[in-house]
Amino acid sequence: MDFLHFMLQNQSQVLELTLEHLWLVGLSTLFAVLIGVPLGISIAHRPLFNKIVLGSANIIQTIPSLALFGFLLPVPWIGDRAGRLAVIALTLYALLPIIRNTYTGIRGVDPAVVEAGRGMGLTESQLLFQVELPLAFSVILSGVRVAVVISVGLATIAAAIGAGGLGEFIFRGLAMVDDKVILAGAIPAAVLALAADLSMGWIEKRLQPR
């Protein structure tokens, strides 16, 4: 339990890095939702583009994370600040599950229900906000959940480019060949991922459409 001792000794730094980690994950998830949900909705309504959009998101997903951080480093503006770069990279990774689940969720709404709504005189935006999105909500949320869990893990890599987060301990521990320092980064990161997964799973269950 050396790492516990180490963590207690470095309490304030553990807390700081955890908050930094949460900030990276939270901000990138927010951006990914703001971009991914509207994209998912639009490809659900215009299937013409679904292959292009889902395909691109898929390709991004296949780029090794360390390489993506490296690719973005020389890009003007993005590469200027490590935190900015990390948030952008994490946002790109979080897009796929969010776009895909939004698309699947909206497509999964019973077409008879949508047609009934349209026939009753709901406008397209009323249909979207009162019928399609509420009915697709739990599917979309489970996409966000997957994205968050992936991001918590990936955000540890951000330390490689100096963006902070719990990865700092991991990389430092690797350099020092010191298990307890690695664990001081890895264990809190794992706990964060589990906590995010469980709490979002709970929300998902609560909001399940009937």
Add this chain to the structure above:
Amino acid sequence: MPPSPAPVIEFRDVSYRLNGTQVLSDLNLRIEFGETLVLLGRSGSGKTTTLKLINRLLSPSSGELLVNGVPNTQSDVIQLRRGIGYVIQEAGLFPHFTVERNIGLVPKIEGWDDARIHNRVHELMQLVGLAPEMLSRYPNQLSGGERQRVGVARALAADPAILLMDEPFGALDAITRNDLQQEFVSLQRSLHKTVVFVTHDLREALRIGSRIALMESGRLIAVYTPKQFLQSKDPHAAAYLKAFGNGFESECN
């Protein structure tokens, strides 16, 4: 109520093609105020297409369609639809809304105040024979017959003059269907809506319709009163009578 001089709905040489297939050919049909016109036909005869052309869920490939004397393409599509009640098989209720919200939806988006919506919803529940306790239930907590009653109540909510019904009772068991058909006939006697009702069930058509438009392969064969239908020598009508057996005289509306 004085009958309007012009038909409420009029099809003028309406055709509908989808991906090169002729779904509906040169339909000419006048639907008068307060009648229940039944579109009777087999699957693929074009009856549902005919219905959806009225509220512009589909647009004709050629010809024009007048609702209240105005081509329906000239009126705002949202306003047109809100003035036409729409009931489909399995009701198409919103699964995430309670019965109350389902019924009150159109009044709500039309901007009625809450008290007025509340009163209207209660009035409709009584009209379609549902207990007020049902208001807080969700559609999956209702029986098929109850769902269909909610579907009818929802369509009537904003008091539209026209009601479109697409096999509304098709998925119900025989006894429930029978009850709902009878209730519908008595309801219609007091409401005098202009109803267009799609079915493939001859018995239902005879029971409910003031006139029956027989359709086959996208064409209108003829329009009959229920009594005329029974006496018709047309082979299409005769095929129906043969398939459904005899003893319909007592069923006629």
